[in-house]
Amino acid sequence: MAGSTLEIKNLHVAIEGDEILSGVNLTINGGEFHAVMGPNGTGKSTLASAIMGHPKYEVTEGEVYIDGKDVLEMEVDERAQAGLFLAMQYPSEISGVTNSDFLRSSINSRREEGDEISLMKFIKEMDDTMDVLDMDKNMAQRYLNEGFSGGEKKRNEILQLMMLKPAIAILDEIDSGLDIDALKVVSKGINQMRSEDFGCLIITHYQRLLNYITPDKVHVMMQGRIVKSGGPELAQRLEEEGYDWIKQELGIEDETVGQQA
């Protein structure tokens, strides 16, 4: 089988002592697009951040593996080196560091010393990718995310995704705050990544993103767990009927974290 495999087993995560995730199980293989959906406050973004090693989240139980290697034992940069990528909901602004210097440092951090990407090749790749994402060329020389609009930040996350070419990407609410045109552009970029060597976990609470990116599997999260999984038809039904039928089916009254059925 081509590509990498990310395995999440019985993952429990707390923030400042409060449990947010209470046993998430999920496996993503290369070539697969998974969507994790659910109303606000059900733990979706926590899942994304915890896998990448966000300093505020504490894993209290469970395991995460990429190609059999223990992700939870890795530093954040080692997780990236192992093939993981997180497109963040709120990317940091870093003054004084240009977008292009940042991207080049990121690319070179995955390459051996002496094998750095040539400047010409880098510029060409960045230019081409910015074209795909319909980004203004002067974004390359602007300081990283500083003064970027919400939409520009999202495009910039996808620019990084496309240039870093990770094995497994997690996209945390990449669609929030995008108008329909921007959504189409961002989706086009993500769809271009589709290959046997690329697996993707898309976190969203709107179904509309899935009109442009067709997932292979859809999971619904409530109370910090995955409560239902299915194919693309599940997303379809959620769009038509909302989440209430799942709550009824499972006897859930309050779907947010910290509640129990």
Place this chain on the structure above:
Amino acid sequence: MTVEISLGYDKDYVRKFSEGLHEPEWMKTLRLDALEQAERLPMPKPDKTKINRWNFTKFTHDVRGDKLDSLDELPEQIKDFVDKDKENQNLVIQRDQRVAYASLSEELKEKGVIFTDIFTAMKENSDLVEKYYMKDGIQVDEHRLTALHAALMNGGVFVYVPENLQVEEPLQAIFWQEDPEAALFNHVIVVADKNSSVTYVENYLSNNKEEEEAVTNILTEVFAHDNAKVSFGAVDTLGAGTTTYLNRRGVADRDATIEWALGQMNDGFTISENFTYLMGENSHGNAKTVSVGRGSQKQNFTAKIVHYGKASEGYILQHGVMKDAATSIFNGIGKIEHGASKSNAEQESRVLMLSKDARGDANPILLIDEDDVTAGHAASVGRVDPMQLFYLMSRGMSQKEAERLVIHGFLAPVVKQLPIEAVKEQLVQVIERKVN
């Protein structure tokens, strides 16, 4: 109260020193008067830094470095500060206290530009030097160190740009302290006459270790006459054993502009003052500084802009990074005098701490004696944001690389202002060495 301070550098010594250099009479008199004053004047009192145990008075005064026949003889460390791609024709290199290399393009010479060591300037243009030397800029009797400087001045350069001349190519001075224990009492004067403009960049270099004690006492006076513009860049990299008193002062007349971009990278105890006096209407002062403290270094930086002229504009931007057990005080002072209506004083001081033992203090001060003005200040002392590190590391960078990028970004607003490419690159490398 009489304090024995000059350790053998008495009147007789000063007289002979001056005569030995064949200085004009006015300079000899100024030195001798200053020596007397040095004995009774108090030391300066930098805000929040105690300097009573710093060594400013024990030193070897007279050390004369050899001439250079060609720039190839320079050590690599200094060559790096000189632009390789472009032959910089406007360059003065001072080795210990004597000029070792001096060059000024024929074109600028013909147009009346003066760019020489200060002793040559006194020989060739005595009246002009006298007109500016410690008169309207820095006064001899401000405190003991200014007086001691005046008595023992032993190096420096003089720059004069005549009226209506725009000097495009930057002038560069390198002050290289090769002898690890030689004292430097350096005096720099930059004069831009009416409607002229000039860019001047200086570098101070020494490699003395902590146990090799040296003293530098540097005074710099910059004059921008009506509608003139001076861009002043500097990278200070004096060694760990050097105790430094550094005072860079500017005086801007009507419609004149003085811009400072200072890389304050000394490794020893340092007092660095950068004052700009906006005397004329519509004059502008812009002071940008970056500093890195490491080891057990103590430093005190003051950037001050005083507004006398109406509608004068003053901007101060100080960024400092502190690591190890270094301590630094950053004072930012905007002062608007009565009558300087429609003036604007803005300042920003930011300190980034890299270790728990480092200390940094940013003191923004606005002193305003006029109603019809605008002023603002911002100051912060903080650590590297863990969310920024998480973001960068999530793209594959090591923590060290991520921190490096954040620090460079933090210092970038000043670094990118430096006018000579080689000096800019050097500053980046000095920062790299100091923060890693």
